[in-house]
Amino acid sequence: MKIGIMGGTFDPIHIGHLVAAETVREGLGLDEVWFMPSHIPPHKAEAGFSGEERMHMVELAIGTQPAFRTLDIELRRGGVSYTVDTMSELAGKYPDARFHFIIGTDMVNYLPKWERIEELAGLTRFAAVGRAGYELDKEHLPAAVAEVIDYFDMPQLELSSTEIRGRLKKGRSTRYLVPEKVHDYLQRSGSHAAYAGTTD
Numbered sequence: 001m002k003i004g005i006m007g008g009t010f011d012p013i014h015i016g017h018l019v020a021a022e023t024v025r026e027g028l029g030l031d032e033v034w035f036m037p038s039h040i041p042p043h044k045a046e047a048g049f050s051g052e053e054r055m056h057m058v059e060l061a062i063g064t065q066p067a068f069r070t071l072d073i074e075l076r077r078g079g080v081s082y083t084v085d086t087m088s089e090l091a092g093k094y095p096d097a098r099f100h101f102i103i104g105t106d107m108v109n110y111l112p113k114w115e116r117i118e119e120l121a122g123l124t125r126f127a128a129v130g131r132a133g134y135e136l137d138k139e140h141l142p143a144a145v146a147e148v149i150d151y152f153d154m155p156q157l158e159l160s161s162t163e164i165r166g167r168l169k170k171g172r173s174t175r176y177l178v179p180e181k182v183h184d185y186l187q188r189s190g191s192h193a194a195y196a197g198t199t200d
């Protein structure tokens, strides 16, 4: 089995995440992509939506693609979600699977700062998808890391969860930027009000 792991904070999930996952699924001929919300992201502020809410929105978002699944391993483990801990747990649980961890090119230059990155590079390959404004730059990476990165072009979507949260805060529309069911959930859950006091 060839499995893509789409890790993220998903605060909330948006169409950029889905296009990234679909691009790599097709490009590598993956059997499945597992969407994995982090508990506490290693290098950024804690999410505004709870883990339960973020997972629920991921479920709503991936509903119609049979190759997409959710993975709650990091939410269940708790604490800071270091990818190396997750991938070594997955390697033990699924010895026959080959994993491809999907990241935007914004994350690539930053890989050397990831927890125990050389160990992680022995546990998974990375599939980097083009993110608007970020060129892939493998030259500054340690060889062991550069070797395990595959690159895929995707339509550039200049979109982030930060943009979605900003819109929610201002009461602006998020329709079409997130899947319809996520949009409806955000409307119903009163998240405009929930985000009114946050700072980003």
Ligand SMILES: Nc1ncnc2c1ncn2[C@@H]1O[C@H](COP(=O)(O)OP(=O)(O)OP(=O)(O)O)[C@@H](O)[C@H]1O
Pocket (backbone or CB within 6 Å): 007, 008, 009, 010, 011, 016, 017, 020, 102, 103, 104, 105, 106, 107, 129, 130, 131, 132, 157, 158, 159, 160, 161, 162, 163
């Ligand atoms: N528009 C996009 N195009 C390509 N990749 C993306 C896009 N948005 C996010 N990603 C990638 O998806 C993964 C998970 O992203 P994450 O959940 O942190 O979303 P984000 O939009 O970057 O969030 P935030 O704005 O809160 O930092 C990361 O590897 C990120 O690079």
Ligand SMILES: O=C(O)c1ccc[n+]([C@@H]2O[C@H](COP(=O)([O-])O)[C@@H](O)[C@H]2O)c1
Pocket (backbone or CB within 6 Å): 006, 007, 008, 009, 010, 036, 038, 041, 042, 043, 044, 081, 082, 083, 084, 113, 114, 115
């Ligand atoms: O393990 C690390 O040190 C590490 C550092 C930064 C990001 N990650 C993972 O990369 C994925 C995308 O991160 P983020 O912060 O954009 O949500 C998510 O699964 C994070 O847990 C992992």
